[in-house]
Amino acid sequence: xxxxxxxxxxxxxxxxxxxxxxxxxxxxxxxxxxxxxxxxxxxxxxxxxxxxxxxxxxxxxxxxxxxxxxxxxxxxxxxxxxxxxxxxxxxxxxxxxx
Amino acid sequence: xxxxxxxxxxxxxxxxxxxxxxxxxxxxxxxxxxxxxxxxxxxxxxxxxxxxxxxxxxxxxxxxxxxxxxxxxxxxxxxxxxxxxxxxxxxxxxxxxxxxxxxxxxxxxxxxxxxxxxxxxxxxxxxxxxxxxxxxxxxxxxxxxxxxxxxxxxxxxxxxxxxxxxxxxxxxxxxxxxxxxxxxxxxxxxxxxxxxxxxxxxxxxxxxxxxxxxxxxxxxxxxxxxxxxxxxxxxxxxxxxxxxxxxxxxxxxxxxxxxxxxxxxxxxxxxxxxxxxxxxxxxxxxxxxxxxxxxxxxxxxxxxxxxxxxxxxxxxxxxxxxxxxxxxxxxxxxxxxxxxxxxxxxxxxxxxxxxxxxxxxxxxxxxxxxx
Numbered sequence: 298x299x300x301x302x303x304x305x306x307x308x309x310x311x312x313x314x315x316x317x318x319x320x321x322x323x324x325x326x327x328x329x330x331x332x333x334x335x336x337x338x339x340x341x342x343x344x345x346x347x348x349x350x351x352x353x354x355x356x357x358x359x360x361x362x363x364x365x366x367x368x369x370x371x372x373x374x375x376x377x378x379x380x381x382x383x384x385x386x387x388x389x390x391x392x393x394x395x
Numbered sequence: 396x397x398x399x400x401x402x403x404x405x406x407x408x409x410x411x412x413x414x415x416x417x418x419x420x421x422x423x424x425x426x427x428x429x430x431x432x433x434x435x436x437x438x439x440x441x442x443x444x445x446x447x448x449x450x451x452x453x454x455x456x457x458x459x460x461x462x463x464x465x466x467x468x469x470x471x472x473x474x475x476x477x478x479x480x481x482x483x484x485x486x487x488x489x490x491x492x493x494x495x496x497x498x499x500x501x502x503x504x505x506x507x508x509x510x511x512x513x514x515x516x517x518x519x520x521x522x523x524x525x526x527x528x529x530x531x532x533x534x535x536x537x538x539x540x541x542x543x544x545x546x547x548x549x550x551x552x553x554x555x556x557x558x559x560x561x562x563x564x565x566x567x568x569x570x571x572x573x574x575x576x577x578x579x580x581x582x583x584x585x586x587x588x589x590x591x592x593x594x595x596x597x598x599x600x601x602x603x604x605x606x607x608x609x610x611x612x613x614x615x616x617x618x619x620x621x622x623x624x625x626x627x628x629x630x631x632x633x634x635x636x637x638x639x640x641x642x643x644x645x646x647x648x649x650x651x652x653x654x655x656x657x658x659x660x661x662x663x664x665x666x667x668x669x670x671x672x673x674x675x676x677x678x679x680x681x682x683x684x685x686x687x688x689x690x691x692x693x694x695x696x697x698x699x700x701x702x703x704x705x706x707x708x709x710x711x712x713x714x715x716x717x718x719x720x721x722x723x724x725x726x727x728x729x730x731x732x733x734x735x736x737x738x739x740x741x742x743x744x745x746x747x748x749x750x751x752x753x754x755x756x757x758x759x760x761x762x763x764x765x766x
Contacts, residue, residue, distance in 0.1 A: 343475065344456050391454070
């Protein structure tokens with residue numbers, strides 16, 4: 298079970314709490330986690346990744362295990378602690394603006 | 396008894412203000428979509444409880460919300476606004492080519508006849524349409540593709556398509572306006588388009604009378620005379636009596652002809668309203684006095700309206716989508732400010748009062764007159 302932490306506005310859109318838990322088939326990567334997240338919560342499509350390119354939106358960052366994974370390749374394996382559910386995968390709104 | 400419902404989009408959420416026809420006592424609901432920018436909300440003319448809202452965020456992108464009960468509850472609709480084909484480039488602020496990138500929906504315009512058909516004006520400038528109530532959106536690509544798109548440039552606030560006027564008389568005629576490309580008209584329901592900027596003069600572009608490149612802030616018409624258009628341009632208040640084919644200036648005795656909003660009285664097609672703003676460098680009223688100006692002659696001769704408006708120390712702006720007109724017998728005029736005030740005049744502009752004073756910065760104001 299993969300744990301994903303969402304920022305407040307995405308919790309509101311998806312009508313969930315701060316953390317959601319997802320089943321991910323196959324390799325646990327940023328792409329597979331985000332694919333599973335958007336499949337489970339279609340309201341989040343386009344809010345984390347652009348619709349056409351599936352690129353991370355510029356003001357969002359991805360953290361896990363005290364590391365910034367925002368610029369890692371989307372198909373690179375996530376840390377084992379995320380894959381095991383010991384640590385969450387965090388989607389963070391960059392601290393910018395008011 | 397008739398009532399009015401004012402739909403207010405702000406930088407931090409949506410608010411709905413309601414009153415009976417007296418327009419003295421108001422109920423305020425909101426914020427809806429708290430923390431999100433609400434660029435625009437508008438109701439269907441044929442089903443007033445069907446509302447559409449553009450909700451956006453620099454972090455999380457675009458959402459379209461729809462209500463079927465006058466704004467009590469909302470439903471998240473499709474948010475895919477994908478340009479047709481290869482988007483190509485427009486000009487950046489410095490004149491270099493820049494790829495077309497969808498950023499947000501500035502304006503939603505429900506059809507005059509079908510509550511499920513809505514037009515959306517977006518940044519970077521394009522027009523989209525849904526015919527299934529917002530479940531899917533398709534670009535009317537003939538606008539971007541008609542030939543001048545590569546010459547369009549953004550205004551200071553971005554390259555937004557901010558005005559969509561659906562002609563209630565000539566079926567299939569649509570007007571749009573883009574900052575800073577100009578005004579455009581389609582006579583075939585959005586399939587093909589042409590620029591309608593002849594007569595405009597803009598000193599901030601290399602050729603002041605170019606076919607495109609004019610920073611049109613707003614255009615409007617009276618529904619009974621949709622071939623007569625009024626325009627608030629970056630500078631200059633303009634008028635056309637032939638559906639935009641030729642414009643002439645009607646700034647007349649205005650203290651400044653810079654501004655953003657322009658609107659027409661509900662029952663007097665030659666009575667128009669603007670809010671003069673000092674300049675493009677100083678986006679606030681002259682001398683700290685907030686004023687509406689009214690012309691009862693379709694332009695040129697303007698009367699200052701000040702009763703009930705701030706007399707000093709007022710340095711707000713009134714953005715391009717932030718004025719609206721109701722259709723009650725005693726015509727109501729509304730506008731919102733970047734200081735969070737929404738003002739109403741229930742007597743065609745003679746006197747004003749604030750409905751609310753402390754909302755987030757107001758981006759848009761629409762009003763529905765309900766039976």
